[in-house]
Structures are given as C-alpha cells and as structure tokens.
Amino acid sequence: MAIRNQSPSRRGIVAGAGLGLGSGLLAGLTRAQAATPAARADSSAKIWSGEYWAKKGDVSLYMFRKRAGAPTPASQAALPVLFLVHGSSVSSRPSFDLTVPGHGEYSVMNTFAQYGFDVWTMDHENYGRSSRTESNSDIASGVEDLKAGVDVVLRETGRSKIHMFGESSGGLRAGAYAMARPERIDRLVLAAFTYKGTGSPTLTERAKQLDYYRTHNRRLRDRNMIRSIFTRDKPGTSDPALAEFVADQELKFGDQVPTGTYLDMTAHLPVVDPAKVLAPVLLIRGEYDGIATVEDLVDFYKQLPNGDRQFVILPGLAHSVVSGLNRQLFWHAMRAFLTMPAPAAPSA
Numbered sequence: 001m002a003i004r005n006q007s008p009s010r011r012g013i014v015a016g017a018g019l020g021l022g023s024g025l026l027a028g029l030t031r032a033q034a035a036t037p038a039a040r041a042d043s044s045a046k047i048w049s050g051e052y053w054a055k056k057g058d059v060s061l062y063m064f065r066k067r068a069g070a071p072t073p074a075s076q077a078a079l080p081v082l083f084l085v086h087g088s089s090v091s092s093r094p095s096f097d098l099t100v101p102g103h104g105e106y107s108v109m110n111t112f113a114q115y116g117f118d119v120w121t122m123d124h125e126n127y128g129r130s131s132r133t134e135s136n137s138d139i140a141s142g143v144e145d146l147k148a149g150v151d152v153v154l155r156e157t158g159r160s161k162i163h164m165f166g167e168s169s170g171g172l173r174a175g176a177y178a179m180a181r182p183e184r185i186d187r188l189v190l191a192a193f194t195y196k197g198t199g200s201p202t203l204t205e206r207a208k209q210l211d212y213y214r215t216h217n218r219r220l221r222d223r224n225m226i227r228s229i230f231t232r233d234k235p236g237t238s239d240p241a242l243a244e245f246v247a248d249q250e251l252k253f254g255d256q257v258p259t260g261t262y263l264d265m266t267a268h269l270p271v272v273d274p275a276k277v278l279a280p281v282l283l284i285r286g287e288y289d290g291i292a293t294v295e296d297l298v299d300f301y302k303q304l305p306n307g308d309r310q311f312v313i314l315p316g317l318a319h320s321v322v323s324g325l326n327r328q329l330f331w332h333a334m335r336a337f338l339t340m341p342a343p344a345a346p347s348a
Contacts, residue, residue, distance in 0.1 A: 091128030138260030
C-alpha cells in the first residue's frame, strides 16, 4: 500500500573481475556512459521530487523520490531506478539529499537524478519520518522494510528490477535484501560494507557496549556522536561544516536511534552470504575506512558468484564515501558501474 503526496594514500582498483578498468574508472567517461541515456548529466534539468509511504503491517515507512522531470504514464518506466539505503545513525534524506549552502553539492539524489536515474530512498522503521515502535530495527527488520518499499517503487515506476546502493549497515540491509529478493536487483553497490568484521577497529571499539545493545533497543545519537562519524577514521577527509548540517537535520528526529544494526555488526556477522548474492556487485571502500579491512572485503569479493563484479578503493575517503571531500570519485565509480553495457557472450 502506498500513500502519495506530490509536492550522491591508496588508489584505484583492488580487483576488477578481469575488466580493464584500472585508473580509467576514475579518469573519464566509460563506453557505457557515452552510450547510455542514463549516463548523460544534464545540470539544467529541473529536478522533480515526491513523497510516498510504504506499509509494513502497521508500520508506515517514509519514502522520497527525485528525478529529472515529473513522472508521466509515458515516462514512468523510461528511467533506470536507483534505491539508496541509509545506515545506522542517520536517516535517508540527511544521508542522501543534504544541502550544505556554500560547500558544494552533497545530494546523491540530485546528482544521480541529473545523471538520468529515478532515485528513491526510505527511512527505516524507527528512523526519520517513519513509525516509532518497540523494535530495535535490526538487519532482518530492515530487509522487511525494503521489501515493502521496493514494492511501492515497482508499482509506481512499472519496473521489474532496480539498482540498489547501501552504505555501512545500509549495505548489510541491501545485501541481505538481494539474497531474499534476487529477482528484484539489477546491479548492487555496497559501500563502507563489512563481511565478518575481522580486524575492524570500529567494531572492536563498538563491541565494548555489546551488553548494552543486547538489553536496550535505543542508543544515544547526539551531536557529538554525529560529528564522530566524520572524524573517527581520518580527520580532514570531510568538511567539518558537513557534520553540523547533518546534525541540524537529523536531531529534528530526536537524539535516540535503534541498536539493532550495532548488535548485528558486533555479535551476528556475517549477515550477508556472498554466495547467495547473485546480482552484479560493486564493492566500494574508502581508503581510510575503519569498519572493514581490505582482507575482510576481499574474502567477501572472492566468493561472489557473478563474474560481473568490481572492488574499488577510493583515495582520500574514510567511512562515508557519500559525505567525504572526494565524494565525486564515488559518484563516478557508481555511475560507471550502473551504466556498464551488457557483456557479449563468449564466442564458441
């Protein structure tokens, strides 16, 4: 059910599944970008936005959409869909549609709408504008949220498959959804992802509060905690003003967020089985990210069954590739991956 109101000092590629990418991924337009309508940026296009609601039983889930031009019956299915999945501490629009006056473009939604995508995001249960319940909103709950949200997207757009991007625990939600609904995923992008968490500085520190996460469904998420997201791995990789703008927007929803994803990441990893993720996958890690080691991610990457896969390390970025000073590298890497042409079958 939907209720609708009208109203994005190591560099380059770790692995590329045999594709000749290398520094070219970060150095210019690919063949796919030149050939695919969704790859041609139009900074002059007027961006349309709309608000929607998905229902998960009695839970109402807030959804937001941006695209170049209002949807019409003739244009609904014309654009590829990109669904953005937020992480543990910040809801959807402060994560993916933030305006920071005088500090450049931070909105992934604006950027990819201008690239020609129909871009959607959603607040998970107990985040942002969505319903408040007694749930701790763990990864399994997030998958159920995505099932409800994606059903709305498919109904509104006429599409049968979508691209999905998730960052941090949003990547775990997206990966687990891809396992549960493989027929719905076209291409999957996982950033700031963690597999088993082996050797993770961030998760080692977080695990000191494991007893609290087991016995409480909420944790404090105040301004200092939000600031720490941008400084804990490598100060200087993000604009200090950004954290203040994120906090200004996010604290409107209160200073408490669910503990479920923290509990899963400190006690229940792995929650995504790479062998069951059938879609093409782009795995992105910021150079200084403290939530997963390269070795942990390579372990995940090697087990992915689809030969259409890439693992990219982006220089000068830490945990959040969405919010760093070098976020344009992330935009470029994801755009190139989402607009890859279909490979030709090997000759006999």
